[in-house]
Amino acid sequence: MDLKAVLQRFDGRSRLLVHALHSGAAGASNAQTIFNKQRRSDPDFTLIPFLETLCQQEACVSEDALVVKPLVCLFSEGFKRNLLCFLHLIHPGLPKDRVLHLLECLTQDDMENQWACALIKQLQRDIEGTRKGTILTSNCTGKLKSLCERFRNADAEGRWAACFEELEAEGKETNVPSQKKRKSDNMDPDGDAQEDHQSKRVKMDFWPCDEEERLTEEEEPKMRTSQLEQSDASVSQARSDVLGSLKNLPDHMKAAVPVIKELLDTESAWDESSVSALKVLHECDPNEVEVLCSMLGLSESSEQSLPQFCSCLLELSPDLSHSTACAVITHLLLAKILALTEPASRCLVTAVMSLCTRYPRPTCQALIEPVLQKGQTGSAQAELLCRLVVDCLEPHHRLLVFRTILGVSWDEGVLSVIHALLDSKLELSEEDFSLFTNQLCSQSPHFSKSMKFAKMLLSVLTKYQSHVNPACHHTLSSCLSFNETFLKKSLQAALKRISL
Incomplete structure (x- = not known):
């Protein structure tokens, strides 16, 4: 397809959107930015001409035959995917009939990208306000049914219960002792009884056994007190187990812990070798990240060490995964911000803003949302959150924060954050x-x-x-x-x- 020739079908403003939607993975975000600027400069601006042009019939050659297709079908798969993502972002402000007509035009083409097909179906459901049917393909539906059949059979290889065996083993450390006793008493050494034992586990955990039913009124308070004391001891033991699980880490991860910890404790200059030590975060699974953050004592690290530590984090390539970034931000910053009683120090502000700029979504999830949800938004916290909203977050991330605020209790600090969000002209x-x-x-x-x-x-x-x-x-x-x-x-x- 000759893009220059096709662009002649659009007016000047629509051409900017077409170019934006052709700009790779960020096409939808770029198009939304252009659209918002166009609407600010002209409140009466509408996308109707753009949508109508995409639906115009265009002659083209398909399999050595001349056929007529909607113009939108002649664009690349990347353009169509970006267009659908763009429409998902802005469709509430568009005429429903025009958007639905465009979706009908897209369905006339044999789209190979299953994600694009799912986006079309989901957008149709959102516009029509219905949840009938499914957006899953027949192939996906078949695979899900196969998985369900496997999980239903507890004896089958790869059964669902096996996914939780490790979690169950960890959970036993924090269970009330009386529950542990009942589970151990009912454990059948014969492997054939395993499925029956698993199916009855929930009932055993929530219903008292005959011996407990025979407890007298005098014995019950003593039993509850004993259970609470032993439960507290189990929780303390579980924490010790987490901190002691360093021995289960691979050797190269163990070697990185003292190197990073020494740099944090001494506040010495960080160099290239310091960045190399942090590369271990790329190799950690979620459990290992938690262990490393606990062993490093990130929550207790001094604020003076934060700027250098965050600078090294930002030099890592590739970027941290979403889950790893969330864990690091939680351990490193959340407790410090919740404890603020006066404006944040320059070091803390620098660290928070640098991580928020590079990792905005993890910051929203691991830092901003917990602060708002804990109901501890004092003036110091509110001032810092307002700076993040204004200086670090993109419009779609501000919208995430706004939606979080709708579900929390309000105080004067939260009002300041809302005002900052409204001043940023939320879409x-x-x-x-x-x-x-x-x-x-x-x-x-x-x-x-x-x-x-x-x-x-x-x-x-x-x-x-x-x-x-x-x-x-x-x-x-x-x-x-x-x-x-x-x-x-x-x-x-x-x-x-x-x-x-």
């Missing part, structure tokens, strides 16, 4: 904005005299007018009725200016 779907206004209404009685809450409402009414539908207008009106600040008249005037 909210109709559903997100509706949930947000409902949350505003439920929280408004608790913040009737809060200036932060009032300023946040004013930001909503001035910067997100296009999102306000009749239902949201009514909800916001109810919300303003609780406000007791001097901004109430300004809020009411801003609400009246919104035309429905």
